[in-house]
Amino acid sequence: MLNISKDNNILITPGKYASITSVARRPHYKLLNRIIVGFLVFLVACLFLPWTxxxxxxxxxxxxxxxxRPQTVHNAIAGRIEKWFVQEGDYVNKGDTILFISEIKEDYFDPNLISNTKQQVDAKKMAYDSYGEKVGSLEVQAKSLLTERQLKLEQGRNKIKQALLKIKSDSMDLEAVKTQLRIANTQFDRSTALNKEGLKPLTDVEQKRLKLQEAQAYIITQENKLLSSKNELINARVEINRITAEYAEKISKSHSDKFTALSTQYDTGAQVNKLENQFVNYSVRNGLYYITAPQSGYVNRALLAGIGETIKEGTGIVSIMPAGxxxxxxxxxxxxxxxxxxxxxxxxxxxxxxxxxxxxxxxxxxxxxxxxxxxxxxxxxxxxxxxxxxxxxxxxxxxxxxxxxxxxxxxxxxxxxxxxxxxxxxxxxxxxxxxxxxxxxxxxxxxxxx
Missing domain, CATH: 2.40.30.170 (Efflux pump adaptor protein, beta barrel domain)
Structure with a gap:
């Protein structure tokens, strides 16, 4: 600011001027000042108000x-639209029929498919039961063979005991014959010596010679009997081995037939389970031709239209808004x-x-x-x-x-x-x-x- 005044120390007193005093004494200026001050105080107070x-x-x-939430109803199998049972805006209860479709796959065209599958299941079950009865018969046969083998072995053991006793008896007879032979030989020698001395006649010597020859012949017979008894013992033991081998083969064959029947039975059981699975699948599929409402609600929108239209699996049919x-x-x-x-x-x-x-x-x-x-x-x-x-x-x-x-x-x-x-x-x-x-x-x- 330019300093053009000659006296820079001039003081202006507002009270000397009437216009300034008149303006300062107006009341509305005081009110305005109070309003401004009050508003500022109010603003400061508002700054301390709570704020969330x-x-x-x-x-x-x-x-x-x-x-x-709104859901779309889909079909589980492929088919052809045959009949609609609802329209947009209808209220449906859970389980109400929405649409009926017909079959389009040639594997399921047979109208008697379920009954025919049921007959196959029953036939396979009968075959399964028959193999079970065969297994039971083979088990009975195996038990019978075991019993028969036990009896045959006991019979063979008895023959062995008999052969052993006969061998013992023949051995004792052989020893007795040998004793008789020694006695006959001694008597013959004594008779011969007495005959030479003239004490015994020749006839007595001949008799003693005859007895000696008879004893010699009898001992050979007795030895043959002993050998024959030993052969019978050997034959009895061979018979034991033969019975063991024979019945082992028969029992093994019975067990083999049993296991074959069991294998066939298990295979038939697997076929029964497979057919039952097919039967259940066919039964369930037969119920999927009718598409029903999964829950109660309103049909908002039909996503398909017309009759005779072919649809695939998982195609959206309608949109339903639950009621509650x-x-x-x-x-x-x-x-x-x-x-x-x-x-x-x-x-x-x-x-x-x-x-x-x-x-x-x-x-x-x-x-x-x-x-x-x-x-x-x-x-x-x-x-x-x-x-x-x-x-x-x-x-x-x-x-x-x-x-x-x-x-x-x-x-x-x-x-x-x-x-x-x-x-x-x-x-x-x-x-x-x-x-x-x-x-x-x-x-x-x-x-x-x-």
Whole structure:
């Protein structure tokens, strides 16, 4: 500013001038000052008001349980559409017929397929039972052969004992004959000596010679009998071996036939199981021609049309909306906010088309919002780059509207810690995230777990 005044030390006193005094004494300036000061005091006081931190998200109305959501009914087998029993908008109970299809595969064209398969099953069962009876007969035969072999062996052992006793008897007879031979020989020598001395006649010598020859002949016969008895012993032992070998072969053949019958029986049993499996499959397939409703609900949309159309397995037939369901909201939050959300956290929800007035920091002053609680948090990121959270109605607050339909848009705010407004302004100016908040109940639960 230019210094053009000659006297730089001039003081201006406002009281000397009437215009300045008149302007300063006007009352509305004082009121304005008071208003400005009061407003500033009010703003400062507002900075200390409580503010509830929150996380916002957007999603849609869904159901709490997976089986309450709209589902598509599919056919289990391929076929041709023959008759429709429902139309769009109809209410169907569980088990009601929706569509009838006919067979298109040549393997199942036979109208008597189930009865014929049943006859095959019965025939194979009879064959299985017959092989079982054959196995029983062979077991009885094997037992009979064992008994017969035991008797034959006892008979052979008895023959061996008889042969041994006969050998013993013949040996004793042979020894007696040998004694007789020695006596006859001694008598003959004595008679010969006495005959030479003239004490015995010649006839007596001849008699003694005859007895000696008879004893010699008898001893040969007795030796033959002893050898014959020994041969009988050998034959008896050979017979024992023959009986053992013969019945071993017969019993082995019986066991072989038994195992063959068992193998055939097991194979027949496997065929019976296979045929029974086919019979059950044919019976179940016969019931799949009628496509029924898996649960009670409304037919939203028919995905097929017309009569005579050929459809493959797993083709969608109709879409059904269950009649009774537990409503919920699926909402999505940013990855940075995911650690701040926990199961059981309180959430305020409002719906598209429903009047509302929302104060995010003061949920108690909002209108048209409804209380909810987090029941599930998905830990895998969705295709939209956010994390999915499932919210159910809070039982302690007002019930959600019954007019809500599945798929309607919904917005939500998850309530966090309560802080002063000045702290929230300071946090947003610095770009800090909301406070990491956990309720006291969750902390106590974690302590209990530890």
């Amino acid at each position: 931190q929150n996380i916002d998200g957007r999603g849609a109305v869904t159901t709490l349980k997976p089986d309450h 369901y537990d409503i919920a909201v699926e909402t999505y939050v940013d990855p940075i906010d995911l650690p701040l959300v926990h199961r059981g956290a309180k959430v305020r929800v409002w719906f598209d088309g429903w009047p509302r007035i929302v104060f995010s920091g003061w949920p108690g002053l909002s209108y048209g919002t409804f209380g909810g609680r987090v029941v599930a948090i998905e830990n895998f990121i969705s295709t939209n780059g956010k994390y999915r959270i499932l919210v159910s109605p809070d039982k302690d607050e007002e019930k959600w509207p019954k007019q809500l339909s599945i798929g309607a848009g919904a917005e939500s705010i998850a309530l966090l810690d309560t802080v002063p407004i000045w702290y929230e302004i300071w946090r947003n100016l610095n770009g800090f995230p909301p406070n990491f908040y956990k309720p006291d109940g969750q902390d106590s639960n974690s302590k209990d777990k530890k």
